[in-house]
Amino acid sequence: MTPVGEAGAPAARQPWRGVIEEYREFLPVSEATPVVTLLEGGTPLVPAPRLSERVGARVLLKVEGANPTGSFKDRGMTVAISKAAEQGAKAVVCASTGNTSASAAAFAARAGLTCAVLIPEGHIALGKLAQALIHGAKVLQVRGNFDQALTIVRELGERAPVTVVNSVNPFRIEGQKSGAFELVDALGDAPDVHCIPVGNAGNITAYWKGYLEYREAGRSTRLPRMLGFQAAGAAPIVAGHPIERPETVATAIRIGNPASWYGATAAAAESGGGIAAVTDEQILAAYRFLATEESVFCEPASAASVAGLLATGLPDGLGPAPTVVCVLTGHGLKDPDIAISQISVPTAIDAELGAVLAELAL
Ligand code: F0G
Numbered sequence: 001m002t003p004v005g006e007a008g009a010p011a012a013r014q015p016w017r018g019v020i021e022e023y024r025e026f027l028p029v030s031e032a033t034p035v036v037t038l039l040e041g042g043t044p045l046v047p048a049p050r051l052s053e054r055v056g057a058r059v060l061l062k063v064e065g066a067n068p069t070g071s072f073k074d075r076g077m078t079v080a081i082s083k084a085a086e087q088g089a090k091a092v093v094c095a096s097t098g099n100t101s102a103s104a105a106a107f108a109a110r111a112g113l114t115c116a117v118l119i120p121e122g123h124i125a126l127g128k129l130a131q132a133l134i135h136g137a138k139v140l141q142v143r144g145n146f147d148q149a150l151t152i153v154r155e156l157g158e159r160a161p162v163t164v165v166n167s168v169n170p171f172r173i174e175g176q177k178s179g180a181f182e183l184v185d186a187l188g189d190a191p192d193v194h195c196i197p198v199g200n201a202g203n204i205t206a207y208w209k210g211y212l213e214y215r216e217a218g219r220s221t222r223l224p225r226m227l228g229f230q231a232a233g234a235a236p237i238v239a240g241h242p243i244e245r246p247e248t249v250a251t252a253i254r255i256g257n258p259a260s261w262y263g264a265t266a267a268a269a270e271s272g273g274g275i276a277a278v279t280d281e282q283i284l285a286a287y288r289f290l291a292t293e294e295s296v297f298c299e300p301a302s303a304a305s306v307a308g309l310l311a312t313g314l315p316d317g318l319g320p321a322p323t324v325v326c327v328l329t330g331h332g333l334k335d336p337d338i339a340i341s342q343i344s345v346p347t348a349i350d351a352e353l354g355a356v357l358a359e360l361a362l
Contacts, residue, residue, distance in 0.1 A: 191325040227275075
């Protein structure tokens with residue numbers, strides 16, 4: 001029987017309420033917290049049949065590009081901006097390789113807060129720059145890299161009346177751990193293996209925290225192996241020391257001295273996983289594979305999770321028929337320049353049926 005609402009009409013299905021309302025009991029919010037949300041989270045977990053076949057496991061893709069600003073950053077930003085508003089902040093600031101700035105700009109606008117973002121000049125994807133600008137952030141292009149910009153932002157947070165909304169702000173990590181909750185809710189337990197790109201290392205730290213808290217609360221019975229992947233030209237954790245001049249096509253993770261370095265190594269060590277590097281070639285091959293074989297268009301940094309899985313294979317000691325989740329952290333449309341550089345430019349033809357038929361050779 002169809003359930004009926006009070007007025008006798010069919011009861012509406014409860015729509016997704018955003019990260020804070022869905023996971024309130026696990027988050028540092030109270031009734032006094034003004035919830036600033038764009039209904040982030042609740043993203044698709046898409047089966048990847050061809051990838052599964054190649055890897056010999058059931059592989060699923062957590063499509064974080066489906067968030068309101070097109071990346072996982074919205075999960076943390078809803079909490080960071082809500083808490084900033086609760087604490088009476090007037091302005092927020094972040095350093096960013098692009099996605100954090102897009103998300104901060106959008107959520108700050110929603111909350112009526114001033115937003116300033118520092119981005120590395122010439123090394124941020126076009127879509128992300130467009131987002132920060134259109135949402136009204138004050139965008140400063142720094143002649144330097146992300147690590148330098150973050151150093152300045154941290155100092156700014158101490159000297160000026162602004163709240164830093166990089167993942168050094170613990171509320172960001174709190175919100176981002178919701179990704180792990182969603183995975184367990186969808187799968188009925190934690191996956192066997194969790195693959196994730198690593199840049200500033202906040203996200204791997206957040207997922208691990210989420211898995212631990214959910215198991216502690218009895219919502220899951222086990223923990224996944226955490227496999228983090230850095231780009232080879234920007235792989236400080238793999239190298240064991242900061243990289244002064246990180247370089248990679250995956251600009252989102254072009255980071256040489258991650259703020260949550262320890263969080264990443266702890267997640268890898270405690271879970272029996274690891275942190276490894278993938279080359280730009282491997283990243284771009286995975287990026288094209290995902291688009292052409294699985295019909296999921298993610299940005300290059302996101303493809304590092306799949307590139308890593310393909311390069312390193314499954315860890316030893318898994319049970320039969322393991323489940324693997326790869327987090328695809330941001331949408332492919334963020335970086336149209338890279339997409340176009342990976343394909344041949346469309347042919348121009350005369351506006352005639354004959355020309356189309358000749359060209360398509362059907
Ligand atoms: N994937 C994408 C698409 C990202 O934008 C980032 C980080 C990561 C992966 C890595 O996540 O830093 O938590 O290890 N982007 C940050 C930014 C640095 O400024 O947007 P992480």
